[in-house]
Amino acid sequence: MTKIPEPxxxxxxxxxxxxxxxxxxxxxxNGEIFVICGYHNGLISTWLLSTYRCQQQIxxxxxxxxKNIELSPVRSLIYINARQTLVIRLARGNVLLFHFxxxxxxxxxxxxxxxxxxxxxxxxxxxxxxxxxxxxxxxNSNQINLMHLYQPxxxxxxxxxxKIDHGIIMAIxxxxxxxxxxxxxxxxxxxxxxxxxxxxxxNKTIMDSETISSIQIQNEGILHMDYNDCVxxxxxxxxxxxxxxxxxxxxNERLIDxxxxxxxxxxxxxxxxxSIRPDGKIFAIGSGDGRIRIFSTKIGRPLAVISYHHExxxxxxxxxxxxxxxDGDNLKKYLLFxxxxxxxxxxxxxxxxxxxx
Numbered sequence: 001m002t003k004i005p006e007p008x009x010x011x012x013x014x015x016x017x018x019x020x021x022x023x024x025x026x027x028x029x030n031g032e033i034f035v036i037c038g039y040h041n042g043l044i045s046t047w048l049l050s051t052y053r054c055q056q057q058i059x060x061x062x063x064x065x066x067k068n069i070e071l072s073p074v075r076s077l078i079y080i081n082a083r084q085t086l087v088i089r090l091a092r093g094n095v096l097l098f099h100f101x102x103x104x105x106x107x108x109x110x111x112x113x114x115x116x117x118x119x120x121x122x123x124x125x126x127x128x129x130x131x132x133x134x135x136x137x138x139x140n141s142n143q144i145n146l147m148h149l150y151q152p153x154x155x156x157x158x159x160x161x162x163k164i165d166h167g168i169i170m171a172i173x174x175x176x177x178x179x180x181x182x183x184x185x186x187x188x189x190x191x192x193x194x195x196x197x198x199x200x201x202x203n204k205t206i207m208d209s210e211t212i213s214s215i216q217i218q219n220e221g222i223l224h225m226d227y228n229d230c231v232x233x234x235x236x237x238x239x240x241x242x243x244x245x246x247x248x249x250x251x252n253e254r255l256i257d258x259x260x261x262x263x264x265x266x267x268x269x270x271x272x273x274x275s276i277r278p279d280g281k282i283f284a285i286g287s288g289d290g291r292i293r294i295f296s297t298k299i300g301r302p303l304a305v306i307s308y309h310h311e312x313x314x315x316x317x318x319x320x321x322x323x324x325x326x327d328g329d330n331l332k333k334y335l336l337f338x339x340x341x342x343x344x345x346x347x348x349x350x351x352x353x354x355x356x357x
Contacts, residue, residue: 005348005349007308007346007347007348008335008347008348008349009052009346009347010344010345010346010347011047011052011344011345011347012339012343012344012345013045013054013057013343014343014344017041018039018040018041018043018343019039019040019314019339019340019341019342019343020037020038020039020040020314020315020339020345021038021039021040021073021074021075021314021315021339022037022038022074022075022076022077022088022315023035023036023037023038023077023315023317023337023339023345024036024077024078024079024317025049025317025319025337026079026081026102027081028081028102028103029081032048032049032050032102033048033049033050034046034047034048034049034055034102035047035049035337035345036077036079036086036102037339037345038074038075038076038077038088039073039074040073040074040314041073042059042060042061042071042072042073042074042090043057043058043059043060044056044057044058044059044060044074044077044086044088045057045058046102055102056102056105057105058105058108060074060088060096063098063108063109063110064096064110065110066113069094069096069113070090070092070094071090072090072091072092072094073090073091074088074089074090074091075089075090075091075123076088076089076123077089078127078133079100079102080127080130080149081102083149083150084099084100084101084102084107085097085098085099085100085111085149086098086099086100087127087133087149089116089123089135092118093115093116093117093118093138094113094114094115094116095113095114095115095116095133095135095147096110096112096113097110097111097112097113097149098110098111099111112152114135114147114152115138116135116136116137116138117135117136117137117138117139117140117141117168117169118138123171123172126172126173126174126175128146128174128175128176128182128200129176129200129202131148131149131150131202132146132147132148132149132156132202133146133147133149134146134172134174134184135147136169136172137157141167141168141169142160142165142166142168142169143157143158144158144169144172144184144186145157145158146158148202154205155205156202156204156205156206156207157205157206157207158182158184158196158198158207158209159206159207159208159209160196160209160210160211161208161209161210161211162210162211164211166188166189166190166192166194167188167189167190167221168188168189168221169186169187169188169189170187170188170189170221170222170223170225171186171187171222171223171224171225171236172184172185172186172187173185173225173226173227173234175229176200177229180199180200180201181197181198181199181200182197182198182199182200182207183195183196183197183254184196184197184198184209185225185227185234187222187225187236188221188222189221189222190216190219190221191216191217191218191219191220191221191222191238192214192215192216192217193214193215193216193217193222193225193234193236193246193256194211194213194214194215195211195212195213195214195248195254195255195256196209196210196211196212197209197210197212197254198210212253212254212255213248213254213255213256214256215256215258215261217236217244217246217261218236218238218242218244220238220239221238221239222236222237222238223237223238223239223271224236224237224271224272224273224274225237225274226274226275226276226283227276228276228277228278228280228297229254230278230279230280231247231280231281231297231298232247232248232249232250232254233245233246233247233248233276233280233297233298234246234247234248234276235274235276235283235285235297237271237274237285238271239270239271240268240269240270240271241265241266241267241268241269241270241271241287242263242264242265242271243263243264243265243266243271243274243285244261244262244263245261245262245263245264245295245297245300246260246261246262247260247261262299262300264300266285266287266293268287268288268289268291268293269287269288269289270287270288270312271285271286271287271288272286272287272288272312272313272314273285273286273313273314273315273316274286274316275316275317275318275336276297276318277297277318277334277336278318278319278320278334279334280297281296281297281298281351281357282294282295282296282297282303282350282351282357283295283297284316284318284336284338285316286312286313286314286315286316286338287312287313288312288313289312290307290308290309290310290311290312290313290340290342291305291306291307291309291313292305292306292308292309292313292316292336292338293305293306294306294350294351296357297357298357303350303351303357304350306338306348308346309338309340309342309344309346310340310342311340311341311342312340312341313338313339313340314339314340314341315337315338315339316336316337316338317336317337317338318334318335318336318337319334319335319337320333320334320335321333321334321335321349333349333352334349334350334352335347335348335349336348336349336350
């Protein structure tokens with residue numbers, strides 16, 4: 001393993017009696033880069049990356065009048081800059097849609113909300129066709145629906161042809177390819193990982209879905225999962241400290257290649273999150289001991305252990321460095337944002353110039 005540099009920066013509101021559980025990063029129309037944070041206590045804050053100063057703090061319960069919405073920790077969030085829209089999924093299952101002007105906290109108000117299935121770890125991290133959010137049906141833990149963000153009465157149900165009960169869905173990764181096929185990578189509580197495929201048609205209320213690949217990678221539930229279609233590789237993590245690195249076969253179809261599955265354990269009490277970098281070269285695993293472990297995606301080779309944080313890692317987020325100018329043959333520079341229960345957020349630049357990963 002190579003020597004790890006110091007973090008580029010550490011920031012956070014250390015007077016808060018809470019910690020960040022979700023992160024998104026966006027560049028505003030005037031070129032400013034904002035880090036948007038969701039907290040365990042239902043707080044939302046924005047930070048200006050050029051100064052690392054907090055710009056806004058918004059308590060969600062000040063903007064929620066519906067008594068049926070129970071405030072709970074923020075599980076995931078997505079900011080849509082073009083529409084000034086913040087989508088938040090709470091741990092208790094509610095999805096909240098807010099109008100949010102990054103430059104004016106007074107322009108923050110609830111647009112809509114809907115229920116999802118409560119008893120799951122599945123994070124809402126995908127935006128389909130820039131208009132739809134995948135979520136679990138509130139009354140059926142096996143049913144994935146798509147909700148239109150701006151037409152709340154428009155719901156698309158994805159109906160699987162194969163009726164196999166693998167238990168509760170624990171993690172989802174969804175995307176549309178260039179041919180308008182919707183792929184759902186689904187991790188279940190019985191250890192199965194399946195890939196479902198359907199043709200995406202936003203004018204339909206029901207889309208048939210076909211399971212094109214399915215494998216039980218472990219007898220226990222998969223707690224965390226990520227996939228990168230650039231390298232057609234994914235990672236799945238299950239309790240307490242087991243990791244499976246898997247790869248889809250080469251070709252138009254995305255089929256799990258049984259011969260390319262690699263399993264290993266990490267020296268930690270628990271795995272709390274995982275993330276693959278956008279270029280697919282490395283992935284990161286966060287753990288309950290506060291450490292972040294970096295691996296080569298190609299062969300699963302351990303590269304580094306970051307021991308900066310002293311409490312559990314809550315979320316990891318890779319992003320393109322929006323400050324850099326990636327012209328000509330210059331390598332793209334990626335950043336890793338990590339939040340911990342110690343109240344801090346660290347930023348790292350890791351293995352951006354290593355072509356031998």
